[in-house]
Amino acid sequence: MAEAKGTPRWGMAIDLDRCTGCQACVVACKQENNVPFSSPEEAAYGREMAWIRVMAITEGEYPKVKTRYLPMLCQQCDNPPSVKVCPTGATYKNPEGIVGQIYPRCIGCRYCANACPYQVKDFNWYNWSGFRWPQEMRQSLNPDVSLRPRGVIEKCTFCHHRLQKARDQAAIEGRKVKSEGEYVPACVQSCPAQAMFFGDLNDPETTIAKLARSSRAFKMLDELGTEPKVIYLKEGEWSATPRE
Amino acid sequence: MLRGVVIGVVAVIVVVGGVLFAQRLEPAVRQPIQFNHAKHIAQGLECAACHQYVKEQTFAGLPTVETCMMCHSAPQTKSPEEEKVRQFAEKGQGIPWQRLYRMPGHVFFSHRRHVSVAKVECQTCHGAMAQATTPPSRPLVNQSMSWCLACHEKRQASVDCVACHK
Known part of the structure; x- marks a missing residue:
């Protein structure tokens, strides 16, 4: 795939026909981004954290029951409601369309978590940056991602640190980051069903740009005008996305 | 009554003074070997x-x-x-060098980006380390965010928040 021409606009597509609800993306994300775990008691308070969740939607009544799976992550909106309400500028949209969260600037007011219609912003109730990470697990922390302190909101960044590393490599080779394949978030990389796609929406030749134009494509809560850059492909039509 | 006020005032002075003093004095870094940068560069x-x-x-x-x-x-x-080097080697240990510069946990800094891509000289951020005959106990350059940004703006590097904050 060619290099990005102008400023890229990174986006993701998720084929709901392919998603098996296996949670590999959830595990990969937690491992990649140092996302804390929680005890059952903490989860019961609603303090469990995940930057991507697989929502299970059960339909019908026994014996005709059907479960649908829907991975939900930050939709990286082009018109993000969370950015509008942030009083400190801690959450903002960067030139490539990624909605950033700057932890030292966040005051933990949680306006953004409430404004986000997708409920993908999590509040840090505990001091994970201190001694709460078990010693045995500290070696597996990702040094490219910070440990968020208590009292701030955190969210998916499309694995922005991976983009930075890809950008460094591209800069040394005197080119721009390729519009597809070179920079891929951990969830997309780990998906065993190849249900997730990632690339530059501004390049019409990328798989993701083609999928975004397909008749199966829809955006979550599109009527709110948030203009997400995560595109879902609805179920019911097999093998509409290319298999490798 | 007066005694209470005096004790209170003294307590406030001690606490405020202690906090200010602690902020000014970061613990000095002591290296296991009095390494001479200037000699090696020479x-x-x-x-x-x-x-x-x-x-x-x-x-x-x-x-x-x-x-x-x-x-x-x-x-x-x-x-x-110099003899200490061989002593560390004989013991089969690494040399317990102490880090002089520590980025805050929320900063993403890449030497590769600055050295290989942007061709920034080492002394731009590390000062006159090449002339140091003993290891400095404190950073030679006070690296603050405004200091980073001043250079980024001068060189038209990215000033996007997530370019440096992780």
Whole structure:
């Protein structure tokens, strides 16, 4: 795939026909981004954290029951409601369309978590940056991602640190980051069903740009005008996305 | 009554003074060997000869004892500091170098980006380290965010928040 021409606009597509609800993306994300775990008691308070969740939607009544799976992550909106309400500028949209969260600037007011219609912003109730990470697990922390302190909101960044590393490599080779394949978030990389796609929406030749134009494509809560850059492909039509 | 006020005032002075004092005095860094940067540079060594990863990784790397032993397996001088290198090597230990510069946990800094891509000189951020005859106990350059941004703006590098904050 060619290099990005102008400023890229990174986006993701998720084929709901392919998603098996296996949670590999959830595990990969937690491992990649140092996302804390929680005890059952903490989860019961609603303090469990995940930057991507697989929502299970059960339909019908026994014996005709059907479960649908829907991975939900930050939709990286082009018109993000969370950015509008942030009083400190801690959450903002960067030139490539990624909605950033700057932890030292966040005051933990949680306006953004409430404004986000997708409920993908999590509040840090505990001091994970201190001694709460078990010693045995500290070696597996990702040094490219910070440990968020208590009292701030955190969210998916499309694995922005991976983009930075890809950008460094591209800069040394005197080119721009390729519009597809070179920079891929951990969830997309780990998906065993190849249900997730990632690339530059501004390049019409990328798989993701083609999928975004397909008749199966829809955006979550599109009527709110948030203009997400995560595109879902609805179920019911097999093998509409290319298999490798 | 008066005694209480005096004790209160003294307590406030002690607490405020203590906080201000603690902020000014970060713990001094003491190195296990009184390494002489100037002498090594004078021998024609580049920074990257010992800080091996400076061009390829986010971190620059502190020299391993094996790197030192490439030259110092046999005594070069009569310096007792040089002898320490062989002592560490004999014990099969690494040299417990102490880090002088520490980025806050929320900062993403890449040496590779700055050295290999932007061709920033080492002394731009590390000061006159090449002329230092003893290891400095405090950073030679006070690296603050406004200091980073001043250079980024001058060189038209990215000033996007997530370019440096992780």
